[in-house]
Every structure is written in C-alpha cells, then in structure tokens.
Amino acid sequence: MEIAPEEYTKHYIVQALFKLMASYVYEKISVTDIAEKAGVGRATFYRYFKRKEDIIIYYFEHHTKEFEFSQRFYPRCKSDYIKIVTNVLAMFKENKEPLSLLRKARLEYIYLDYLNKSFKTKFENDVEDASLYQPYLYSGMLFNISMAWLDDDCNEDINSLAEMIVDAIYFEK
Numbered sequence: 001m002e003i004a005p006e007e008y009t010k011h012y013i014v015q016a017l018f019k020l021m022a023s024y025v026y027e028k029i030s031v032t033d034i035a036e037k038a039g040v041g042r043a044t045f046y047r048y049f050k051r052k053e054d055i056i057i058y059y060f061e062h063h064t065k066e067f068e069f070s071q072r073f074y075p076r077c078k079s080d081y082i083k084i085v086t087n088v089l090a091m092f093k094e095n096k097e098p099l100s101l102l103r104k105a106r107l108e109y110i111y112l113d114y115l116n117k118s119f120k121t122k123f124e125n126d127v128e129d130a131s132l133y134q135p136y137l138y139s140g141m142l143f144n145i146s147m148a149w150l151d152d153d154c155n156e157d158i159n160s161l162a163e164m165i166v167d168a169i170y171f172e173k
Contacts, residue, residue, distance in 0.1 A: 010048050010058060012038040017055045018098045026052075026105035053110055056102065060114045067091055078170050085162040092146055093154045103150060108143075115139035141168065 016037035020029045029052065035045045049055050067088070075081050092099065102108060119135035127134070145165060149156055 006048065009038075009040060009044060010062075012040065013045060013048065014055055014059050014062075017052065018101055021101040021105060026107065053107075056107065056110045057114060059098065060111065063091065063095065064118065078166060081166045081170055082159075082162050085165050086158055088142075089146075089149075089158045089162055092149075093158065096150065096154055099146075099150055103147065108147060112139070112143045115143050138169065141165065 013034060016034050017029070020033055020037055024033075031042060031045055031052070034052070034055070035042050038045075049058070075084055099111070102111060116136060116139045119139040123130040123135040142165070145161070149161065
C-alpha cells in the first residue's frame with residue numbers, strides 16, 4: 001500500500017505538535033511553531049488543518065483507521081470481544097505518551113468527543129434497534145477507564161482490564 005505525500009505531511013505536523021507539547025504549554029504553542037517544527041509553511045498547515053485541535057482529531061482518526069484495518073474478523077462471542085478490547089487497550093498503551101500530553105494539557109475532552117462520535121456512527125451503521133444512549137455508555141466507559149488507567153501509568157494488566165470491560169457490557173444471548 002502506497003502512502004500519499006499529504007499523509008507524510010500530516011504525520012510530520014502531528015509529530016511536531018506532540019514534540020512541542022512535551023516542552024511547552026499547549027496554549028502557548030502557535031501554528032507557526034508547529035509549522036516550523038514540522039518543516040512546512042503555514043499555508044501547508046492550513047491546507048490540512050484549520051486549528052490545532054484538528055491535528056489531535058486527525059491523530060485519533062488515523063489510529064482508528066489503522067486499528068480497524070488490523071481487525072480482520074467480526075466478533076461473534078465473548079472471547080472475540082475480549083480480543084478486540086485487548087487490542088484497543090494495547091494500542092492505547094502504545095500511544096500512552098501522546099495521550100499523557102493531552103491529559104496534561106486538559107484536552108481529554110477531544111478524546112471523549114471523538115469516542116462519542118465514533119461509537120454513535122458505529123451504532124447507527126452496525127447495531128439494529130440500538131438505544132439512542134447506548135453509544136454513550138460504551139464511549140463513556142472506555143473514556144473513563146482509559147483515563148484512570150493512564151493516570152495509573154497503564155500498570156493494570158491489559159487482559160484483566162479487557163475482561164472487566166467486556167463483563168460489564170456483554171450478555172449471553
């Protein structure tokens with residue numbers, strides 16, 4: 001699979017933002033700072049992003065696509081769901097540093113908004129007769145557990161955490 005040049009540019013911009021966030025307060029980081037760190041002009045930045053928060057949203061979208069591409073089966077039973085949640089948590093842990101930077105900058109709401117929209121879309125497309133509130137149950141649980149897990153430096157065992165999450169929502173039919 002060939003990667004489009006604009007994806008490389010977006011990647012450099014994302015990396016630049018997170019590198020700057022490691023050293024500076026988010027509010028003090030300007031678009032010019034990000035563009036310079038990424039090695040692109042301001043016009044290039046604005047070709048892909050309207051504001052700094054859009055970089056973070058792109059980061060989540062990119063990783064979600066990557067995750068979905070890696071999932072090659074449709075869950076049929078409890079153990080399938082545990083495997084998916086385990087994979088989600090493993091990806092979260094792999095991205096612990098950028099997520100910690102978001103938490104430090106009090107930007108977790110972007111993650112929660114992203115989860116809410118993603119679960120809402122998923123339920124609208126894939127779940128018949130889903131309640132209006134069901135996607136928010138899932139996104140809220142994942143958000144709160146992942147933030148608490150992040151605060152604990154992701155020390156809890158992934159498998160036991162995944163089982164706990166699935167046990168809370170999975171009911172045998």
